[in-house]
Amino acid sequence: MNQKRLLTIQDISCVGQCSLTVALPILSAMGIETAILPSAVLSTHTGGFKNFTFRDLTDDLPGIKNHWKEQGIRFGAFYTGYVGSARQLDYILDIVNETGTEGAKLIVDPVMGDHGRLYVGFDNCFVERMKQFCAKADVILPNITECAFMLGEEYRQTGHTMEYVEHVIEGLRKIGAKNIVMTGVEMNDREQGVAVYNDETGKISTYFREKVPGVYHGTGDIYSSVFSGAYFLGKSLEESARIAVDFTVSAIKTTEGDNAHWYGVRFEKVLGELTYLAKE
Numbered sequence: 001m002n003q004k005r006l007l008t009i010q011d012i013s014c015v016g017q018c019s020l021t022v023a024l025p026i027l028s029a030m031g032i033e034t035a036i037l038p039s040a041v042l043s044t045h046t047g048g049f050k051n052f053t054f055r056d057l058t059d060d061l062p063g064i065k066n067h068w069k070e071q072g073i074r075f076g077a078f079y080t081g082y083v084g085s086a087r088q089l090d091y092i093l094d095i096v097n098e099t100g101t102e103g104a105k106l107i108v109d110p111v112m113g114d115h116g117r118l119y120v121g122f123d124n125c126f127v128e129r130m131k132q133f134c135a136k137a138d139v140i141l142p143n144i145t146e147c148a149f150m151l152g153e154e155y156r157q158t159g160h161t162m163e164y165v166e167h168v169i170e171g172l173r174k175i176g177a178k179n180i181v182m183t184g185v186e187m188n189d190r191e192q193g194v195a196v197y198n199d200e201t202g203k204i205s206t207y208f209r210e211k212v213p214g215v216y217h218g219t220g221d222i223y224s225s226v227f228s229g230a231y232f233l234g235k236s237l238e239e240s241a242r243i244a245v246d247f248t249v250s251a252i253k254t255t256e257g258d259n260a261h262w263y264g265v266r267f268e269k270v271l272g273e274l275t276y277l278a279k280e
């Protein structure tokens with residue numbers, strides 16, 4: 001059986017260009033066999049649509065895991081995003097421990113909030129459980145909001161100095177995080193990017209691109225999907241982080257200034273920019 005398979009665990013928001021509806025096409029375009037495990041099914045994402053439906057699939061996870069084990073199905077890496085319940089985090093760890101191949105990496109995007117606020121349905125209790133989950137990951141990909149909540153500190157929207165970045169990374173390492181990719185870092189109002197802490201070298205590096213004005217939904221999921229794919233393909237932490245920034249900027253530019261398309265970005269238009277990775 002082909003062991004070079006990645007499993008991504010996040011919700012299906014049927015409409016809204018986020019979570020699995022971006023992760024699967026992105027990872028596929030990168031030439032990666034991708035298995036999915038929906039953590040929940042929602043009619044839309046929760047970021048602006050009203051009265052969305054929400055079906056939590058937590059109780060389905062053990063049975064799915066048992067079937068995979070019975071069938072000898074294994075995964076070479078795991079990438080998690082939006083999780084439907086705190087209880088699910090324990091089930092996900094069982095899946096990782098019991099179905100991962102030797103050396104399989106766990107990449108965690110601790111999806112909980114953005115712009116200084118937790119998403120609808122998340123609370124401090126979930127934040128605590130997510131902190132413990134992040135300690136088990138090989139790489140975590142928190143945005144600035146998620147960093148602030150995990151450290152129990154005030155959210156800083158912009159003006160992130162190197163001292164601030166170092167402080168956050170130190171705090172996350174105290175929680176038990178290993179490799180860290182902080183997203184949404186803004187040291188000035190012209191640029192946005194990431195700070196990467198490499199657990200092997202102990203070094204922090206940054207990568208910035210021009211900031212595109214506006215608010216763009218689902219771009220965190222786009223970022224984490226590209227990062228996870230590149231890392232799984234054997235790129236370094238730093239290179240994976242850069243590839244993901246460049247693609248996210250391209251995806252945002254497809255929708256720049258289009259206020260009617262407020263719920264997501266038209267990343268489909270630029271998916272071709274990733275296919276070179278499938279050929280390498």
Ligand code: PXL
Nearest residue numbers: 013018019045046047082218
């Ligand atoms: O993009 C993150 C995300 C994922 N899944 C659901 C969401 C959001 C952000 O709002 O609502 C259901």
